[in-house]
Amino acid sequence: MPLGPDSTERIARARGDLRMGVPVVVGGLVVAAAETLTPDRLTALRGLGGAVLAITARRAATLKARPYDGDIARLRLPEDVGPDWVRSVAEPADDLAKPLLGPFVALRGGDAAAHRAAIGLAKSAQLLPAVLAVEVADPTALADAEGLTRVTLAEAAAALAEETHLAEVVSARVPLAVSRAGRVHVFRPADGSEEHYAVEIGSPPRAEPVLARLHSACFTGDLLGSLKCDCGAQLNAALAQMGAEGAGVLLYLNQEGRGIGLANKMRAYSLQDQGFDTVEANHRLGFEDDERDFRIGAAILREMGFSAVRLMTNNPAKIEMMRANGIEVTDRVPLKVGHTAENARYLATKAEKSGHLL
Numbered sequence: 001m002p003l004g005p006d007s008t009e010r011i012a013r014a015r016g017d018l019r020m021g022v023p024v025v026v027g028g029l030v031v032a033a034a035e036t037l038t039p040d041r042l043t044a045l046r047g048l049g050g051a052v053l054a055i056t057a058r059r060a061a062t063l064k065a066r067p068y069d070g071d072i073a074r075l076r077l078p079e080d081v082g083p084d085w086v087r088s089v090a091e092p093a094d095d096l097a098k099p100l101l102g103p104f105v106a107l108r109g110g111d112a113a114a115h116r117a118a119i120g121l122a123k124s125a126q127l128l129p130a131v132l133a134v135e136v137a138d139p140t141a142l143a144d145a146e147g148l149t150r151v152t153l154a155e156a157a158a159a160l161a162e163e164t165h166l167a168e169v170v171s172a173r174v175p176l177a178v179s180r181a182g183r184v185h186v187f188r189p190a191d192g193s194e195e196h197y198a199v200e201i202g203s204p205p206r207a208e209p210v211l212a213r214l215h216s217a218c219f220t221g222d223l224l225g226s227l228k229c230d231c232g233a234q235l236n237a238a239l240a241q242m243g244a245e246g247a248g249v250l251l252y253l254n255q256e257g258r259g260i261g262l263a264n265k266m267r268a269y270s271l272q273d274q275g276f277d278t279v280e281a282n283h284r285l286g287f288e289d290d291e292r293d294f295r296i297g298a299a300i301l302r303e304m305g306f307s308a309v310r311l312m313t314n315n316p317a318k319i320e321m322m323r324a325n326g327i328e329v330t331d332r333v334p335l336k337v338g339h340t341a342e343n344a345r346y347l348a349t350k351a352e353k354s355g356h357l358l
Contacts, residue, residue, distance in 0.1 A: 011151055011156065012192035014149045014151055015121060015192075015193075017149050018036065018125050021036035022148070026150075027113070028135055029135055031118040031133045033128070034128060035127045042083050053077055053086060053089055053132055054112075055090065057071050059129070059285070063089065068106055068109075072116050072119060074106060076104075077132070085101075089130065091267070121156060123260075126260065128285065130286060159191065164293075164296065167188055167190070168304075170186050171183055171185040171186070176199075176239065181246075185197065185199075196296060198249055201248045202246045202247035204247035206306055210310065211245055212310065213250045213311075214311070215253065216256070216259075219262055227341075230339065234337060241333075251301070255293070258290045259290065259292035259293065260287050264287070268282055268285060271284055271285070279349055279353045289353065294317070295321065298322055298325035301322075307328060308327065309327060310331040313332060316355055316357065317355070319332060
């Protein structure tokens with residue numbers, strides 16, 4: 001049996017390398033995350049050939065750059081710029097103070113599949129979705145010579161598209177304020193990403209629809225009591241209702257900030273302080289409205305033996321995704337709590353632009 005990493009493990013290594021600023025090889029490209037790029041590595045990448053900065057079409061729209069590749073844009077790197085310029089293209093914090101970063105020369109034609117996959121890897125590493133990329137003639141030889149993690153284009157595309165397998169690691173009884181009959185299950189993804197949790201209240205029968213809540217982690221709302229969102233109030237209300245009924249399951253999914261991670265969520269908050277709403281802030285960062293993978297919730301429910309739920313949600317997309325992934329939703333249970341003066345605009349935006357039933 002070989003001791004070296006398989007494709008899933010190489011993808012996990014690639015994510016970790018990008019977070020630390022180490023370039024990786026994706027298909028025929030050597031790529032580095034714009035967010036963690038250093039002067040020395042920028043110089044080394046320039047030495048390999050013509051470098052381009054790949055960004056999402058969302059970010060390109062903010063910069064008035066041409067996304068000739070549809071969902072992404074490839075911008076030629078000017079010869080006289082350094083890592084600060086690269087980060088300023090990826091990071092919108094100073095967009096209003098320094099609005100004229102261009103003009104940009106956007107590439108058209110050629111195959112952008114590897115650039116697209118590299119941006120996907122940066123997203124999955126919870127970095128800003130922008131990468132510096134250089135095409136090389138012999139990527140395998142370069143990876144071997146420099147000790148870089150190499151993934152094929154097929155491996156990268158599959159990792160980003162396929163559902164991640166989750167396995168239950170352990171469960172234990174945890175008496176809760178809402179119910180002494182509480183049990184916490186820990187699920188670990190095979191791809192090395194963050195673990196997810198299921199809080200089971202009572203002993204809900206597997207053959208009947210279970211009162212369920214898919215709750216995305218919110219450090220600021222759940223732990224700090226932030227008034228900018230309704231997350232903490234929804235978490236507490238969902239558990240309280242499950243406790244009152246004597247049965248239920250709350251999935252606590254580590255998909256902070258609608259799947260963009262806490263650092264990027266704080267970047268979005270900073271943009272909201274500049275006057276942008278939550279959707280506009282995500283787009284300026286280069287993300288979609290919602291980057292979460294609801295297939296994870298469906299997979300955990302199936303692993304626990306549930307096939308039907310009474311879903312506590314205001315978000316129709318969750319219902320659609322559950323049904324698309326084999327979980328019957330017999331009833332939608334509204335969860336309208338936590339309205340404050342501070343989150344009024346946030347909730348209005350979710351209703352207007354994301355279709356939440358508020």
